[in-house]
Amino acid sequence: MAPIRKKKDKLQQLSAKNVKKKSIIKESVSQASNVRFNKDFGQHILKNPLVITSMVEKAALRPTDVVLEIGPGTGNLTMKLLEKCKQVVACEVDPRLVAELRKRVQPTAYSQNLNIIVGDVIKAELPFFDLCVANIPYQISSPLIFKLLLHRPLFRCAIIMFQREFALRLVAKPGEKHYCRLSVNTQILAKVDHIMKIGKNNFKPPPKVDSSVVRIEPINPPPKIDYNQWDGLVRICFSRKLKMLRAIFKGNKIADMLEKNYKTYCATQNKTVDDSLNFKQYIEDILVECKLADKRARTLDLDDFLNLLLAFNSKGIYFA
Template identity: 50%
Template sequence: MIEKAAIKGTDTVLEIGPGTGNLTIKLLESAKRVIACEHDPRMVVELQKRLHGTEMLHRLTLIHSDFLKIELPFFNLCVANIPYQISSALVFKLLAHPHKFRCAILMVQREFAMRLCAKPGDELYCRLSVNTQLLAKSDHLMKVSKNSFRPPPKVDSSVVRLEPRNPAPQVNFIEWDGLVRLCFNRKNRTLGAIFHTKSVLKLLAENLKTQRALAGGTVADGMPLLPPPVAAAAATGARPNPFASALAPPLAGASSMDVELDEDDDDDGGGGGLKADLLPVRALVDEVLAATGFAEQRASKMDLDDFMALLARFNAAGIHFYGTGIESGD
């Protein structure tokens, strides 16, 4: 991991979960400074004892806290063997950091690594793949056998490299994730099938109504839309965080964009079985899918440019996607 990180003598390196300090010492041998965040008080004491009386201790900043709750300091690199149970939340917290770092070299559970790096058409290509690759270039560097550890864990690990995109993509991540979540709800169904379900059309109709109400208009008067996070920020004086939905771990809770798609949820294919209030939204959806040519496309085969084009076309039609949390790991 040290070799893959290509640490410079002027670098400040962030380490997450240093434990007893084996990796920390290697980092301190190469870097100017190491910032280590450790939640376990026993490990904090152990690391302090291990470095007591050494020159390295003066170049180590040890933060005793939950990594997901701290405000990230400036750093050039992140090198860490990260806790598997918080992998997703940790990755997106790093990628949401406003000060762009050079890269992160992370050891993670192998299946998680393969999801991070999966490409369209791969079996493990999922919402995590799309969201990660929107924000960073992801590369699988090497596989690490579980037998390399004592005691060995139950699964193999992998080392991945994440390089944040600079400049960051000009997209509101909350809205992006809302669309991607819907598309990957059933990733092997066509977008036409997904967006024609009554539950999705009802969700889009309610969202459209809310958007226009926030803008001071009605559903029918064609008023411009005002995203809820922006409206809320304007009312409170707070600054909206476009990456907020990425900071919650998967399976943490429900979202307004989380829907269950059942087989009996489909309309009759032409909108004849829909209530009158859903017909205008159905018409907008049909226009978007026809214009983009994505009606028969599946999320599992779509790349970043495809999702960008789809979101832009939906927005142009007045349809937005805003959620309040993250539910699915896909």
């Protein structure tokens, strides 16, 4: 009976080790399993340690880096970042998760390296940071992108998880299905690359959509354009992205708005407006001169939009 008892004891020891190992892993991916996540805040906690490790590796952190994290949740990504950088600035809107994060970091050697901003990141004044690494609430994706890209001084790069479709729009090229105003407005300010796809089961609770991680590297120095003018032009071009530009700019609402802007510009420059000017024809002549009158927005690249903006501005037509 002794060999049977020894075998049984060994199996029990192995089982106990496995249970202990599983409990350690479970603890490492979620220290706040008793927290009820608020879907109104887009709280889907990234629980897969392999995905977290991969995001941190892709960021290529330096020991001197200050890292901005948005929506740290229970701190799974935060803890990995703290191991690699000088400081993590974590922006969290939910006071319950702020308390959980502080509780998790306080007993560690990194407690002095965490700075928590409590509030809405879109409204908050962000401090200096070298990188942004985050699994963000997806409903703030678009305003957050431009808040980051217009932040000064420029950061080195961002590794951010987005909803899959949003990520595809960020990286889309002219002529592709997802190419849109977001693609153009982002790519004029940054180099954007799709890094990896993330399935919904890597989150707790699982979202309804799959996700993707994107690398965003601001163009430094940024292009010397008036971003409000740029966005005004791009917004018009993509208002009917399947139509030719000639047809879009002939629309009464758009033509009237641009004519009003033109007259305002002339007034500020003490220029007389010719009452006989056919403004729609004036616009079309500019489009023809740029060889873009019969083009559609979904096929234009950044140089096309830049040339069009310059051509309009040189003729006294502004978009903001």
